[in-house]
Amino acid sequence: MSYLETTDPEIAAIIDKETNRQINGLELIASENVVSRAVLEASGSIMTNKYAEGYPGKRYYGGCEFHDMAENLARDRVCSLFGAEHANVQPHSGSQANMAVYFAVLKPGDKILSMNLSQGGHLSHGSPVNFSGIIYESHQYGVDLKTERMDYGSIAEMAKKIQPKIIVCGASAYPREIDFKAFADISEDVGAYCVADIAHIAGLCATGIHPSPVGHTTFTTSTTHKTLRGPRGGFILCDKEFAAPIDKAVFPGMQGGPLMHIISAKAVCFKEASTKEFVKYSEQVVKNSRILAETLAAHNVRLVSGGTDNHLCLLDLTNFGITGLEAEQALGNAGITVNKNTIPNETKSPFVTSGLRVGTPAVTSRGMKESEMKQIGEWIAAVIRDSKNTSLQESIREEVKSLASQYPLYPDLT
Numbered sequence: 001m002s003y004l005e006t007t008d009p010e011i012a013a014i015i016d017k018e019t020n021r022q023i024n025g026l027e028l029i030a031s032e033n034v035v036s037r038a039v040l041e042a043s044g045s046i047m048t049n050k051y052a053e054g055y056p057g058k059r060y061y062g063g064c065e066f067h068d069m070a071e072n073l074a075r076d077r078v079c080s081l082f083g084a085e086h087a088n089v090q091p092h093s094g095s096q097a098n099m100a101v102y103f104a105v106l107k108p109g110d111k112i113l114s115m116n117l118s119q120g121g122h123l124s125h126g127s128p129v130n131f132s133g134i135i136y137e138s139h140q141y142g143v144d145l146k147t148e149r150m151d152y153g154s155i156a157e158m159a160k161k162i163q164p165k166i167i168v169c170g171a172s173a174y175p176r177e178i179d180f181k182a183f184a185d186i187s188e189d190v191g192a193y194c195v196a197d198i199a200h201i202a203g204l205c206a207t208g209i210h211p212s213p214v215g216h217t218t219f220t221t222s223t224t225h226k227t228l229r230g231p232r233g234g235f236i237l238c239d240k241e242f243a244a245p246i247d248k249a250v251f252p253g254m255q256g257g258p259l260m261h262i263i264s265a266k267a268v269c270f271k272e273a274s275t276k277e278f279v280k281y282s283e284q285v286v287k288n289s290r291i292l293a294e295t296l297a298a299h300n301v302r303l304v305s306g307g308t309d310n311h312l313c314l315l316d317l318t319n320f321g322i323t324g325l326e327a328e329q330a331l332g333n334a335g336i337t338v339n340k341n342t343i344p345n346e347t348k349s350p351f352v353t354s355g356l357r358v359g360t361p362a363v364t365s366r367g368m369k370e371s372e373m374k375q376i377g378e379w380i381a382a383v384i385r386d387s388k389n390t391s392l393q394e395s396i397r398e399e400v401k402s403l404a405s406q407y408p409l410y411p412d413l414t
């Protein structure tokens with residue numbers, strides 16, 4: 001019996017169930033991944049026992065010498081991975097990384113210009129239900145409703161009219177390349193700070209598969225747990241001139257003690273992301289996404305913007321007469337986990353939606369390639385075409401289980 005099974009059999013049983021769900025199913029949620037055993041080990045390590053408020057060499061607690069070493073490694077590795085001058089690796093999440101940047105340079109009521117949540121942006125980019133839209137005056141751009149891509153000319157016009165203090169670029173559900181240099185130029189023209197939130201595409205930016213914003217934008221924020229394949233968390237990159245206000249905004253501005261077990265795991269993730277294997281992995285993520293998109297398009301599924309350049313595709317289900325919610329549930333019954341998502345020109349609520357977002361980071365981490373993606377695309381198309389057919393869902397679930405068993409989550413975990 002494990003320590004957990006002895007102390008808390010209820011939680012042990014729940015974790016067991018979730019382990020089985022992950023082992024036997026296909027995770028196509030674009031913001032999720034499967035971390036390495038090394039990342040998992042560091043995340044569950046005794047580094048969790050320690051308070052380390054402050055920064056390396058300047059802590060508010062004794063006994064931090066090894067925590068200093070871990071945090072310095074994480075900072076140095078992420079700076080070298082992205083070619084940045086300064087990094088703060090303490091934000092507990094992507095939202096908190098964004099919050100710290102706003103705290104560093106904005107005052108309540110200042111203007112933010114960012115992408116609309118319903119067209120691909122993120123809550124922490126000024127949504128009215130989030131702190132970012134409550135504390136600051138938020139203005140939002142969307143995609144061009146014909147091309148479903150960002151229209152840099154119209155964003156530049158909005159920026160001139162609004163005169164925001166910050167322009168945020170980066171998205172949660174945008175399948176195309178983002179021109180960070182164009183955003184930096186637009187920001188410079190209106191005297192705004194430019195924040196690139198690369199939470200989704202960090203792994204692709206680190207490997208040069210997607211152009212990196214570092215060197216163009218004033219700040220770069222990210223999560224570590226999506227394409228970067230690290231523990232759940234966030235970080236901020238900036239030039240040295242902003243190091244002090246950013247560090248002050250994270251601690252003591254916004255957080256107390258850093259999660260040192262997670263910072264240690266971030267350091268492992270940054271090391272892994274700097275390897276040739278990770279470049280190959282990231283290339284495969286994008287190849288897999290393209291194959292999935294092509295397979296679905298061949299079954300008359302409309303892809304928002306006509307395709308994908310990155311790790312995700314956005315499907316418009318309108319032609320199939322089902323909602324994103326119904327498709328999410330039907331695919332869930334078939335062992336394929338996806339999320340409903342709003343699409344440009346959305347007519348339904350965010351709880352229902354007309355779209356689905358599918359992504360390839362997690363299945364690629366399990367070793368799946370083009371032929372598996374084709375098969376998965378066929379299954380998705382079959383389920384959404386006949387979404388009430390529960391016996392079809394059950395039979396696909398068995399096939400999904402058999403495919404998943406050939407690509408174990410962790411080889412030693414059964």
Ligand code: PLP
Nearest residue numbers: 093094095122171172197199223
């Ligand atoms: N920024 C973007 C673009 C995201 O997609 C997300 C999460 O999905 C976040 C920030 C926030 O990350 P977290 O959930 O860690 O707060």
